[in-house]
Each structure stands twice: as structure tokens, then as C-alpha cells.
Amino acid sequence: MTFESAGFPSEILKEIHHAGFSAPTPIQAQSWPIALQSHDIVAIAKTGSGKTLGYLIPGFIHLKRLHNNSKMGPTVLVLAPTRELATQIEDEAVKFGRSSRISCTCLYGGAPKGPQLRDLDRGVDVVVATPGRLNDILEMRRVSLRQVSYLVLDEADRMLDMGFEPQIRKIVKEIPHRRQTLMFTATWPKEVRKIAADLLVHPIQVNIGSID
Ligand code: ADP
Ligand code: MG
Numbered sequence: 001m002t003f004e005s006a007g008f009p010s011e012i013l014k015e016i017h018h019a020g021f022s023a024p025t026p027i028q029a030q031s032w033p034i035a036l037q038s039h040d041i042v043a044i045a046k047t048g049s050g051k052t053l054g055y056l057i058p059g060f061i062h063l064k065r066l067h068n069n070s071k072m073g074p075t076v077l078v079l080a081p082t083r084e085l086a087t088q089i090e091d092e093a094v095k096f097g098r099s100s101r102i103s104c105t106c107l108y109g110g111a112p113k114g115p116q117l118r119d120l121d122r123g124v125d126v127v128v129a130t131p132g133r134l135n136d137i138l139e140m141r142r143v144s145l146r147q148v149s150y151l152v153l154d155e156a157d158r159m160l161d162m163g164f165e166p167q168i169r170k171i172v173k174e175i176p177h178r179r180q181t182l183m184f185t186a187t188w189p190k191e192v193r194k195i196a197a198d199l200l201v202h203p204i205q206v207n208i209g210s211i212d
Pocket of ligand 2: 048
């Protein structure tokens with residue numbers, strides 16, 4: 001597969017060329033066609049395999065199809081286990097979404113809520129969040145997830161290891177059932193299989209490399 005054959009809009013191809021990437025990674029080549037057809041996905045792949053763009057680019061295309069008003073809340077929600085990972089994902093979203101005029105913010109703990117709430121008030125298309133902080137902000141009723149229709153659980157196994165399962169389930173209750181859900185994980189133990197069975201609908205499973 002080439003980037004050109006993926007059927008992306010020119011603004012996104014421009015950013016990919018700008019980044020100097022020569023070809024999609026295996027996880028990207030496998031997940032893009034599935035994600036673009038609006039299927040749920042469980043992808044099992046190791047760190048460093050290019051998962052972030054594997055879900056962000058189809059998320060951007062999903063977003064552009066909908067023309068939602070970002071003032072009403074985000075359309076794309078990415079949950080990640082740590083502040084570091086969440087900010088890395090946000091950086092990638094900002095970089096690759098810039099030409100498509102996609103707005104993004106990052107919500108994580110250990111930092112004041114004020115600036116995060118101000119970004120939400122301004123309206124954002126994509127929210128990248130750690131489950132704890134997003135739950136706090138939901139309890140304050142300062143964000144609505146009623147417009148989310150593309151949900152990503154990145155590093156799902158790590159989020160469960162860190163004890164975020166109750167927060168994840170509370171967050172998902174705020175999101176309409178009519179959505180596309182993508183789960184990325186490095187391992188496939190029974191806890192992850194259970195939450196996948198509960199939150200995803202007929203997911204297509206993508207395995208890159210061996211399963212532990
Ligand atoms: P993962 O989430 O699987 O650990 P990342 O999405 O963080 O991996 O990607 C790892 C690095 O590879 C990032 O710096 C990213 O920008 C880069 N990258 C992503 N896709 C490609 C590609 N097709 N070619 C080269 N580098 C890429
Ligand atoms: Mg990652």
C-alpha cells in the first residue's frame with residue numbers, strides 16, 4: 001500500500017509528505033481501509049509501529065464527513081494512559097490535522113484545569129485525554145460527549161493495568177452507542193478481551209507480530 005492509494009484528502013497527503021514518511025507501516029496499511037469503512041477495530045501491535053496515525057487519519061476523515069459544531073463538544077475522543085502519551089498523541093494530531101483545520105486539545109491530570117477548560121469552551125474537534133482527568137471534567141459538567149462518534153482506546157492494556165477501567169466505563173456511558181470504536185493494545189489478556197467485548201461491536205481484529 002502507498003499513501004496515495006489510501007484515498008486520503010490532499011491536505012493530509014501534504015502533511016505526510018512534509019513529515020518525510022516513505023510508506024505506511026504495516027499497522028497503518030491494515031487499519032486504514034477497515035477504519036475508513038467505519039468498522040470497529042481491535043489492533044494488537046507493539047510500541048513504535050505507527051498506531052497513532054493508524055487511528056488519527058481515519059478519525060480526521062470521519063470528522064470532516066460530519067460537519068459537527070465543535071462548540072457542542074468533540075467528535076473524536078482518544079483515551080490514553082498517561083500525560084506523556086496523551087501529549088504525544090496531541091502533538092501528532094496538531095501536526096497532521098493542521099492543513100485540515102482540525103482543532104485538538106489534551107486533558108491530563110497533574111496540571112491546572114483552567115487552561116484545559118478554556119480550550120473546551122472555545123470548541124475542539126478532537127480531545128485526547130487520560131481517563132482520570134476527563135472523568136473529573138465530566139463530573140463538573142464542563143464537557144459533553146454526546147457528539148463523540150469516533151472513540152479510540154489507545155494502549156488499552158496499560159490503561160487497565162493502571163486501574164482506569166471504572167473511569168473508562170463511566171466515560172463510555174456518556175457517549176452515544178452509534179459510534180465507531182477502535183481499541184489498540186500491545187497484549188491481549190482476558191481483561192482486555194472482556195472490555196473489548198463490552199465496548200466494541202463486531203470488531204475486525206488486526207494483529208501485527210506475535211500475540212503474547
Ligand atoms: P506507536 O503508537 O505504535 O507506539 P507511534 O504512532 O507513536 O507508534 O509512531 C512512532 C513514530 O513513528 C512516530 O514518531 C511517528 O511519527 C512515526 N511514524 C508514523 N508513521 C510512520 C510512517 N509511515 N513512516 C515513518 N515513520 C512513521
Ligand atoms: Mg502509541
